[in-house]
Every structure is written in structure tokens, then in C-alpha cells.
Amino acid sequence: MTNSILPALIFIIGGFMIPFFRGRAKSIYMMLIPVVGFINLINIPMGNHYLMGFSDFKLVLLHIDRLSLLFGYIYHIIAFITVIYILNFKNDVEYVSGFFYAGAALGAVFAGDLFSFFIFWEMLTIGSVMLIWARKTKSAQAAGLRYLLVHAFGGLVLLAGIVLNFTETGSLEMLKLTLSGPGSYLIFLGIGINCAWPVLHPWLTDAYPEATIGGTVFLSAFTTKTAVYALARLFPGTEALIWIGVAMAAFPIFYAVIENDLRRVLAYSLINQVGFMVVGIGIGTELAINGACAHAFNDILFKGLLFMSMGAVMYRTGKINATDLGGLYKSMPWTALFCCVGAASISAFPLFSGFVSKSMVMEAAASGSHLVGQKSYVIVWLVLLFASAGVFHHAGIKIPFFAFFGHDAGHRVKEAPLNMLIAMGIAAVLCVFIGTFPKPLYNLLPFAVDYHPYTISHVLSQTELLFFSALAFTLLLLSGIYPAEMRALNVDADWIYRKSGKALYQIFDTVLNPLNAWCERLVRGAATGTADFFKDAGAKISIFVAVNIWLLAGYRDKHLEIKKQKLYNDILQGTLPAGIGAAVTITFILLVYVFI
Amino acid sequence: MEKKHVFDDPRNVKRLLTVFFSTVVILLILDVFYIVLSKTHVIHRHVNYKWEEFWGFYAFYGFVACVILVLVSKYILRPLAKREEDYYDK
Structure with missing residues (x-):
């Protein structure tokens, strides 16, 4: 203890x-x-x-x-x-x-x-x-x-x-x-x-x-x-995770490109980054697990930083849709700077934190693909490379560009409050520090690290990848092919329970409600019918018995009708002479006693 | 009169684009040097796949990946997924 x-x-x-x-x-x-x-x-x-x-x-x-x-x-x-x-x-x-x-x-x-x-x-x-x-x-x-x-x-x-x-x-x-x-x-x-x-x-x-x-x-x-x-x-090392992770890294970037709400863009890129980690855990080698953990560590910082910068924009302008923003570097230069640091980190630019962790997972996938029976890791590697280019595209460029640059939406606001700037500043400094000096982070990882991110090959290839992604963005934007941001909503898998939930409701509404009403009518009809029947059933039975006796006794026509009417009223109103009531009860008990 | 900012001046935007396009070209030139140096064993290059040694592989991949990403998002995903903003409230 x-x-x-x-x-x-x-x-x-x-x-x-x-x-x-x-x-x-x-x-x-x-x-x-x-x-x-x-x-x-x-x-x-x-x-x-x-x-x-x-x-x-x-x-x-x-x-x-x-x-x-x-x-x-x-x-x-x-x-x-x-x-x-x-x-x-x-x-x-x-x-x-x-x-x-x-x-x-x-x-x-x-x-x-x-x-x-x-x-x-x-x-x-x-x-x-x-x-x-x-x-x-x-x-x-x-x-x-x-x-x-x-x-x-x-x-x-x-x-x-x-x-x-x-x-x-x-x-x-x-x-x-x-x-x-x-x-x-x-x-x-x-x-x-x-x-x-x-x-x-x-x-x-x-x-x-x-x-x-x-x-x-x-x-x-x-x-x-x-x-x-x-x-x-x-x-760790569960192979299914590799393919789950690959899907996570790949599909959200398509949504991120067309999404208008910038915090939702970041949410999609969050899934994309977690995809890299999940792939690393699925591969399960020491390098891969280290990479997954290091990337989780870095992602918490740079994703936090990006969400903070978008939060500051939202706090000052009250807007978060790309269609309502732009040109904010003029009034929020520090926030813009910190956002760019976060963007560079998530995109894994050399000297920024993503560079020293994401590549560990990539390297683990690539070296795994040379082992017997793991040829398919080549696909994993290629998709992750695609996702790396894609993340730069939507989180690295789109977020800062549409919020702080692009067309000026005319917001003239104050810079973010000091405490927000300090928070973003600390996160930004950590992103750059880890990216430049990865050793302290590597020393914290679960396994001993024998990985060197700063080789000429890695720096050059990563820079090429990112700059040409940026080139694609620039050319598509200048040529007008880049999809304009739209005030719209993009349906995702939540449609299953948000819309089909409603459809289910409607099905129930159209099928079950009439059924319900029909049942109600049936039950109510039967109940009222039975109630009506039993309301004077006793009287009717009594009259039936009594009439036969009266007929034998010689009562006819008017006398009979008067006697019937009197008996009926007496039974319904409970005003039978006490003797008859007692006699009926005793007869009933006797009948029960005889037959049972 | 509001203060003029960096990118209010179209010349600055043009300058930025010029610097950017030059960097892109320089990167491709650096790649040539790097391939020559590694082929002549002046510097050791660690690669996992043969295609990584092709000239401009990463540049090509990054560019094509992003073009495909944008085209698929714009012409396939958006028509499928786009709805009115109050779609779920209706």
C-alpha cells in the first residue's frame, strides 16, 4: 500500500x-x-x-x-x-x-x-x-x-x-x-x-x-x-483491428472534405487519426504498439489544439460553419498561428509532432508486409499513405484556410481571450517540442524505441507528399473544381437510427394504431354488449320462468303484462320482497350444493 | 479606413503562390539528387518497397490521392449524402 x-x-x-x-x-x-x-x-x-x-x-x-x-x-x-x-x-x-x-x-x-x-x-x-x-x-x-x-x-x-x-x-x-x-x-x-x-x-x-x-x-x-x-x-496483435483501423483512417476524410461545420470536420479527422492507432495495435509488434501510443499522445495535443482554435473562433464570432467564416487572420492572428501549428502537427510535417509518431505505424506496416503471410500489409501501407495525404488536405489546409484565410467574411472581432491563447500556446509549444525532440516521448513509450524519424529519406518523402497534396488543393481551388462549402447536412451511418427510427415510428403509427383502434372497438363492443346483456339478464330469466308459471296459473293479457312489468322493475331496482331475495339465494346455494 | 492586411494585396498572394510553386519544383529536383546519391551509395537509403525509389513517387501519390479524394467527395459522396440542414428535424 x-x-x-x-x-x-x-x-x-x-x-x-x-x-x-x-x-x-x-x-x-x-x-x-x-x-x-x-x-x-x-x-x-x-x-x-x-x-x-x-x-x-x-x-x-x-x-x-x-x-x-x-x-x-x-x-x-x-x-x-x-x-x-x-x-x-x-x-x-x-x-x-x-x-x-x-x-x-x-x-x-x-x-x-x-x-x-x-x-x-x-x-x-x-x-x-x-x-x-x-x-x-x-x-x-x-x-x-x-x-x-x-x-x-x-x-x-x-x-x-x-x-x-x-x-x-x-x-x-x-x-x-x-x-x-x-x-x-x-x-x-x-x-x-x-x-x-x-x-x-x-x-x-x-x-x-x-x-x-x-x-x-x-x-x-x-x-x-x-x-x-x-x-x-x-x-494487441488482433488482426481484425488492422482492417478496422484502415477503414477508420480512410472513410472519414471523404466526409471531412464536404462537411461545412468545422468542428465536425475535426471530428471526422479524429476518427481518421484513431484509425492509425488501431492499425498499430492490430499489427501488434513493439514498433507498432509504440507508434500507436505515441500517436495517441500526440493526437490528444494537436487535436485538442485544433478544437481549441476552432472553439476560440466560435467564441468570438458565434459561427463555426465554413460558409460563415474566412479572413480571421486579420483579427485573430495568434489563434490563426496556433491553428496552423496544430494543422502542421496533424499533417505530420517535419518538426511537428505527428511526424515522429504516425511514421512509426507506417514503418511497422511496411516492415510487416515483408513477412510470410502478411503480403496484404502492402495495401494497409498504401491506404495509410493515402490517408496521410488526405488528412493534410482536410485538417491541415481546409481548417485554417476556410477559417482564417480564404474569402473575408467580414468578421471584425477581438483576439481570443488571454487564457485561451495561453492554453493554445502551451499545446502548440508541446507539439513543436515533441516534433523536434522526440526522445523524451520515446522514453515514455511501453517498449524500448529503436526508431529514427529524422532520416533524409523520411523527411524528403513526407515533405514531397504534403507539398503535392497542397499543390492539388491549390490547383483544384484555383480551377474552381474544389467543392464549394454548402449549408447542408451529410447523412452518415447515424441515419440508421435517426431516420429509420422515425420510419419505424411511422410504420408503427400506420400499422399498429389502426390495429389498436380496431382492438379497442372490438373489446369495447364486446364489453358493452355483455354489460347490456347482464344488466337485466337476471330480470329476463326471472320473467321467462315466471311467465310460464303465470300462464299455468291462468293469467292472461293485461294482467300478465302488468305482472311482468312489476317483476322486471322490482328486480332491476332491487325492491323484491326480502323473502323472494332470500329464497333465490337459498335456491342458488342448494343448486350449487347438489351439482358440485 | 481599415488597416491593410498581408493578403489584401493581390501581389502578396501572387508572391506566396510563386514561392509555393517554386518549392514544389525544388522538391522534385532534390529528389533527383537524392536518387543519384543513394544509387552511387554516397548515402544509405532505407526503403521498404521498390517503388519508393522511383523519382517523385511520393509527390505523385500525394497529388493523385488528393485529386481522387476531392473528386470522389464532390461527385459521388456529396450527391449521395447531402440533405437539407433540417433533414433530421422534419
């Missing part, structure tokens, strides 16, 4: 205390939480801590090794940066849920067993939904609900997988799994939903652009990267 505190608790409990602070003290307190967390983290020794057990379950709340530590470090760094970024929003809901969310992510990466991992995994969903709802618009509420439903489903799939896996193996340990039984497949799928695998991805592109300005920065860092971590921990 150590003296250290659970990293997740520092964030979660620390976060809940935020509303008790005011003014400057609040800002300082918020910035201190990640700092205290970081100091706590670097003092925790490697190994398992916080062991708990109940009945057969052995829970490990804090498992520290090189893999979890790497994600722990970057989560603290991005939390610190994002907190500075959101200081001017003065929104306690956003603050508390942001810290809750970051704490949940820390809890998940440090969880040493599948059960506590699941608990923190679910908390991630809660925190992120709150960040979406904190925007308080109607579309944010709807998107948040859809997000919640998808992730609640994903959580159940994961839980079912964990339970089945436990019954199969009797183990809850966070160790490498092979895809064999239904348990492992369900865990794989549950993680895949959070990882935004193709077709399972639309929760991301649907909800992230609807969150608050700061919320999106938080969101871009934690959910998908925690899923990447979980895949690296549980499914």
Missing part, C-alpha cells in the same frame, strides 16, 4: 469542490487539481495498488505500468491545458463534469481489473453527456441523448462480455485476450463502440460538434483514447 491517492479521485472529488470557490481562487484551485494529480502520479511506484476483494473477485484499482502511465501523463497534461482554456466560461456544470470526465478516464486507464475498468468506463459516459448537455441548446440536448443511448448500449455490451468472460475463464484481470469465446467478442465490440469503429462511429461526429466550446476539447481527448488504451491492453 502506498501513501498516494487514486488519481481518479483527485479529479473527481477535486472537481465537485469547484463550486465552493469564487473568483480568482476558483481559477487557481482548478489549475492546481491537475498539478497535484501529476505530482501524486509521478510518486506512485510501478505495480498494483489499492487491492480490494469481495467474495471471489479480486479488484485492483490502481495498476501502474509503462502503458497506463503514458496515458496517465497525457491525460493530466491535456486536463491542465483545457482547464486554462475554459477559465473564462464561468460555467460550474462544465467545470465539474469536465473534471469528473477526466477523472473517469484516469480511473479507466489505471484500472487493474475488468470490473473496475467497467465502472470508470460508464462514468466516462456520464461525464461526457454532461459536457454535451451543458451547451443547453435543443440540438445539443437531442445529440446528448443519442450519445447516451449509444454509449449505454456499448456499456451493456462490454458488461455482458466481462461477465461471460469471467464465467469462461474465472479471471477479471486486464490481460491480453484472444478473440475466441462470446465473452471476448463482446468486450471487443463494447470497446469498439467507444473507439468509433466504422458504422459504430456516428455518435462521435454527431455529438462532439454539439458540445460546449470547452467540452469538445475535453471530449476529443478522453473517450476514444481510453478505448485505444483498452485495445492496446487487451487486444
